[in-house]
Amino acid sequence: MADVQSGENLLFLTDEQLRQGIEAMFFAYRGFTADPDLILTELAYGRAHHRAIHFIARRPGTTVSNLLSILGVTKQSLNRVLRTLIDDGLVKSEKGTADKRERHLTLTEAGEALEQRLSDAQRARMRSAYRAAGPTAVAGFRQVLEAMMDPELRRKYKAMRETDT
Amino acid sequence: MADVQSGENLLFLTDEQLRQGIEAMFFAYRGFTADPDLILTELAYGRAHHRAIHFIARRPGTTVSNLLSILGVTKQSLNRVLRTLIDDGLVKSEKGTADKRERHLTLTEAGEALEQRLSDAQRARMRSAYRAAGPTAVAGFRQVLEAMMDPELRRKYKAMRETDT
DNA sequence: TTGGAATGTCAACAAGGCTGACGTATCTTG
DNA sequence: CAAGATACGTCAGCCTTGTTGACATTCCAA
Numbered sequence: 384m385a386d387v388q389s390g391e392n393l394l395f396l397t398d399e400q401l402r403q404g405i406e407a408m409f410f411a412y413r414g415f416t417a418d419p420d421l422i423l424t425e426l427a428y429g430r431a432h433h434r435a436i437h438f439i440a441r442r443p444g445t446t447v448s449n450l451l452s453i454l455g456v457t458k459q460s461l462n463r464v465l466r467t468l469i470d471d472g473l474v475k476s477e478k479g480t481a482d483k484r485e486r487h488l489t490l491t492e493a494g495e496a497l498e499q500r501l502s503d504a505q506r507a508r509m510r511s512a513y514r515a516a517g518p519t520a521v522a523g524f525r526q527v528l529e530a531m532m533d534p535e536l537r538r539k540y541k542a543m544r545e546t547d548t
Numbered sequence: 549m550a551d552v553q554s555g556e557n558l559l560f561l562t563d564e565q566l567r568q569g570i571e572a573m574f575f576a577y578r579g580f581t582a583d584p585d586l587i588l589t590e591l592a593y594g595r596a597h598h599r600a601i602h603f604i605a606r607r608p609g610t611t612v613s614n615l616l617s618i619l620g621v622t623k624q625s626l627n628r629v630l631r632t633l634i635d636d637g638l639v640k641s642e643k644g645t646a647d648k649r650e651r652h653l654t655l656t657e658a659g660e661a662l663e664q665r666l667s668d669a670q671r672a673r674m675r676s677a678y679r680a681a682g683p684t685a686v687a688g689f690r691q692v693l694e695a696m697m698d699p700e701l702r703r704k705y706k707a708m709r710e711t712d713t
Numbered sequence: 714t715t716g717g718a719a720t721g722t723c724a725a726c727a728a729g730g731c732t733g734a735c736g737t738a739t740c741t742t743g
Numbered sequence: 744c745a746a747g748a749t750a751c752g753t754c755a756g757c758c759t760t761g762t763t764g765a766c767a768t769t770c771c772a773a
Contacts, residue, residue, distance in 0.1 A: 395683045401671040402606075403709060404678070404690065408580050409599075410701045411693035413620065415573050429759055434574075441567075448719060455578065460761055462721065484719045484770050506566040512695035513569070516688065518560045523681065523688025525569065528576035530677035536575045544568060594728055613750060625730055627752065649739050649750040 418504035426497075431456075431464045433501055436490065439474060440498040441543065444487045446479070453539055473497060583669035591662075596621075596629045598666055601655065604639060605663045606708065609652045611644070618704055638662060 394400065419433050438453055439445060447465070451458055465488070468474040473494035479485035490498055513521050532540060559565065584598050603618055604610060616626055630653070633639040638659035644650035655663055678686050694702060 393683065395686045396675055396678055398671060400686075401674045401678070402667070404674050404686070405580075405602075405670055406606075406705060406708060407690055407693040408577065410705045411696040412573065412577050413701060414697045415570075417698060431760060437570075441571075446719080447721090456760085457762065458720075459722080459763085463760080466721095479719095482719080482771070484768090486720070502567070505570055506563060508696060509566045509569050510561055512692050513561055513566070515695040516691040518558065519684070520688030520691040521560045521565075521569070523685030524692035525572055526681040526685040527677050527689035528572040530680040531576040531673060532579045533582060536578060540571060540575045543571060596729060611750080612752095621729085622731065623751075624732085624753080628729075631752090644750095647740070647750080651751070 414508060415505070418508055419501045422501055422504060428467075431460070432468060435461070435464050435468060436473070436494065436498050436501065439488045440490055440495070440502075443489045446485045446487060448485075450488065455536075468494070579673065580670070583673055584666045587666055587669060593632075596625070597633060600626070600629050600633060601638070601659065601663050601666065604653045604655055605660070605667075608654045611650045611652060613650075615653065620701075633659070 416430060420430065423429060423433055434454055435450065438450055442449070447458070447461070451461055454461060465474065465476070469476055471493075472491055475489050475491050475494075476486045477489070479487055516524070529537060529540070581595060585595065588594060588598055599619055600615065603615055607614070612623070612626070612630070616623055619626060630639065630641070634641055636658075637656055640654050640656050640659075641651045642654070644652055681689070694705070697705060
């Protein structure tokens with residue numbers, strides 16, 4: 384097999400390049416969570432709370448089972464987090480009108496405020512990284528990340544963009 | 549302020565774009581760890597073991613304190629993981645010759661074998677993502693990730709590339 | 714009317730973080 | 744050479760967040 388046509392010997396696909404990509408993901412993810420983590424610790428919450436808050440903010444009125452499918456944890460695990468958020472008055476849980484078994488989750492004012500704080504911190508870092516790298520790099524960044532997702536999660540990720548203009 | 553020259557109103561820096569970047573990181577990281585996780589579960593290990601193995605493989609003979617600074621955990625936490633790996637015969641710990649206080653960590657043959665297995669699985673996904681996105685996208689991906697790291701970790705990340713040709 | 718879906722909850726357990734404290738070599742420096 | 748600093752290991756206890764398993768309730772839909 385000739386080396387050019389096969390596409391196997393391209394420089395950016397060497398094991399060493401891939402390994403560097405792996406390490407980049409590892410170190411970058413640390414930075415990605417660092418800023419919200421500071422705020423969360425201060426409030427005695429963890430990343431699990433952040434995730435729940437994020438996706439409730441993103442899809443107000445979402446149901447528990449939808450959240451479960453996005454977060455990929457057990458309902459017991461989610462419920463523990465959700466319970467503290469509800470008890471602390473950050474999340475509101477309301478019985479569905481169409482299907483009364485469902486609970487629709489929304490953020491209270493206090494919840495919105497915290498979401499904003501967490502989101503601001505995280506976006507500030509993203510913004511500075513995006514700005515440093517430039518629009519072309521950002522497009523590539525998004526492409527690679529999307530290609531890295533499990534198909535099922537990619538579907539959910541894309542669906543999340545559709546309905547928000 | 550004119551909107552073009554300021555650089556603040558660029559499409560790729562809108563809050564919505566940043567938010568999508570955040571979600572992309574979240575979902576992609578799940579994919580990133582999914583394949584090794586399967587192997588690890590089967591062996592009753594966790595991600596913490598994987599991280600230790602990875603960086604020992606990357607820097608054979610590295611010391612405990614160097615590993616600590618890369619992983620960003622406490623020595624108690626690292627030690628628990630390291631202990632099981634040593635007891636299971638995957639990692640070898642040897643007193644330093646120059647400085648006898650230090651322990652130099654290397655993978656045994658069995659350790660190398662596991663590292664290879666984990667690394668193969670993780671690289672396979674990276675490779676397929678890289679191939680799907682193309683070299684330009686990959687360059688952008690790397691740039692954004694690097695810009696997202698904490699300065700201290702970026703330094704370590706870069707240092708990790710220098711001495712391996 | 715009956716099976717299954719959506720939810721909540723209790724209990725128990727494990728991984729893997731953390732802090733604090735202490736001990737022991739070993740190196741370095743005044 | 745003595746004293747302090749460094750590198751490492753370890754004991755003990757705590758927290759978050761994940762897991763499994765079991766059980767109850769409510770409600771939709773065939």
